[in-house]
Amino acid sequence: MSENNPAPTMKDVAREAGVALGTVSKVINGLPVGESYRIRVEEAVAKLNYRVNSYAKGLKTNKTYTVAVMVPNLISPFFAKLADCINRSLARRKHRMLFYATDYDHNQEQEYVILAEQQKVDGIICLSYNPDLKVSENIPLVSIDRYFGGQIPCVSSDNYGGGRIAAEKLVENGCRSLAFMRIGSSVTNEPNKRKDGFINACEAMGVPYTLKIVDDGTPYSAFEDFLREHTHKGKLDFDGIFCVTDSLAYQILRTLRQMGIRVPEDVQIIGFDGTRHFGDQDFFCSTIVQPLEEIAETCVSMILEKPLGKAPSLICLPVQYACGGTTKS
Amino acid sequence: MSENNPAPTMKDVAREAGVALGTVSKVINGLPVGESYRIRVEEAVAKLNYRVNSYAKGLKTNKTYTVAVMVPNLISPFFAKLADCINRSLARRKHRMLFYATDYDHNQEQEYVILAEQQKVDGIICLSYNPDLKVSENIPLVSIDRYFGGQIPCVSSDNYGGGRIAAEKLVENGCRSLAFMRIGSSVTNEPNKRKDGFINACEAMGVPYTLKIVDDGTPYSAFEDFLREHTHKGKLDFDGIFCVTDSLAYQILRTLRQMGIRVPEDVQIIGFDGTRHFGDQDFFCSTIVQPLEEIAETCVSMILEKPLGKAPSLICLPVQYACGGTTKS
DNA sequence: TTGTATGCGTTATCAT
């Protein structure tokens, strides 16, 4: 009908229905009210196309049904799927997701936390690279993959176990000499345990291994150089590679193919994450699959059903090996 | 210091600083105020760790600096990158993104629009499959890829032009007989024009073509059957294929390889979208690249710098061909 | 059971 008048309020509905303000509020919130009144109010609501103003409501109730989610970006399939899963877990509980991309920037991460506090969100879920993120005590925060210690709970995959599984699977598939390759943040974090688990398993099995570990920012060619250095007469020094992520595994795979080394015949590769082509097709490579749905569900339930005080500080969820064609089985 | 007391308000800051409420408000909003007062207020803010309550602010100003973004999911790299770009465009303008995944569900799409209205967002950007989405007149909405007509502006790639470019490129690369494959929504939408552009170019060039068009939900095997039907003595009837998306192109590519048909030697393939491995590595296939940054920027600027009345109703942004290894150049 | 009045935290309009 009308063109650009302000949205109707409860007062408008009350007037339209010929009842008091409080009655409208009760109808809206499903509180008991006389049948005839309810109907009149509902008709008025429909007629005016009335919508509750969640800002006014939030101001009163101090509940916003909104959770802030911060990850570096939505370009990387891992972060995108994580955000997707968190969003679904939230939606199931009738909560909304306020999203922030941090781009790995410490200042932005801190700024977004402040923004989230202003927004009075019911909680914050973040995958942060800021080692000394300051966060107000009155908004619950759950960290993914980065253990801040003390008050802030952290949820992650069983990275250590995943590293072990990778080494064991390669050896089980006949590999006699392994390599581990990693590029990543130098900030202490859970994914760094992938290496530890890998090494632990190699040593337990008495299998020799080589490491190539570089920090973020290092050009990829460092790995090409590494591979070439370890190639003699067209043959690699190792026959099994564990890459810290599927993304790196994919790049290594391409380099090896260019070098004329066959995968998985000459060398087998296992990545980490469980990334699929286009999100839902086949795996990029053989991989350690992270339980993203469970991680998301755990984070959300910790935020919303906060038993607070006695929350465990670090939760590692089980991972699973999946063959994606870059191993023999 | 304190443990679980309510967050401090302006009133607390005023008391702490020994000034009036209005003065605090002015300091917070950068309005002119006596230097000595400003400093005292700023100190009090720091001391109490005060944060503006955006709910109270939004209630007063009727401005939330929040835009709702609805796409089917964040699993598909296309949607994820779209959401990423929109988020960046919003962040640049100091706006936040409230995200909703619709899962292609008409009811959810409608529900989320209602939710967004309740949240009093400053606008809605959606990629909706609901042909008769109802939306309140007082929240600006911009649609991506789906033209609703009339009041609601639509932003999309130049799908028609992209279809033309694909056909022309294939012919330029030596193809003599083409095929177009599509799986998608039967709802009228902009991406369907890819086919029209393709056909138009084929006819203009006098090049024969075959179409395989199925609706969402059709099993992929329909394409395998199609390919087999068009294979005689190990040779395909056509030597150039245009797929409606990179995702489909990738699947076709795999099928062809299984059939022992070489790409791009025996048949060249062009997809659509410009999807990259892990978001930022190489293209999955030769493709028509959608200008996602521009699409996002356009949507955001239409929402926020709404010149309203005279907005054009359909904006098609230029696409670009990129070789991704499944064509000869 | 229904209506009235107060306050949530902020901005903005007033006097001062």
Added chain:
DNA sequence: ATGATAACGCATACAA
């Protein structure tokens, strides 16, 4: 320039 006060839209304690 600064301080008091009224709204914003809603929930709720209280009165009718």
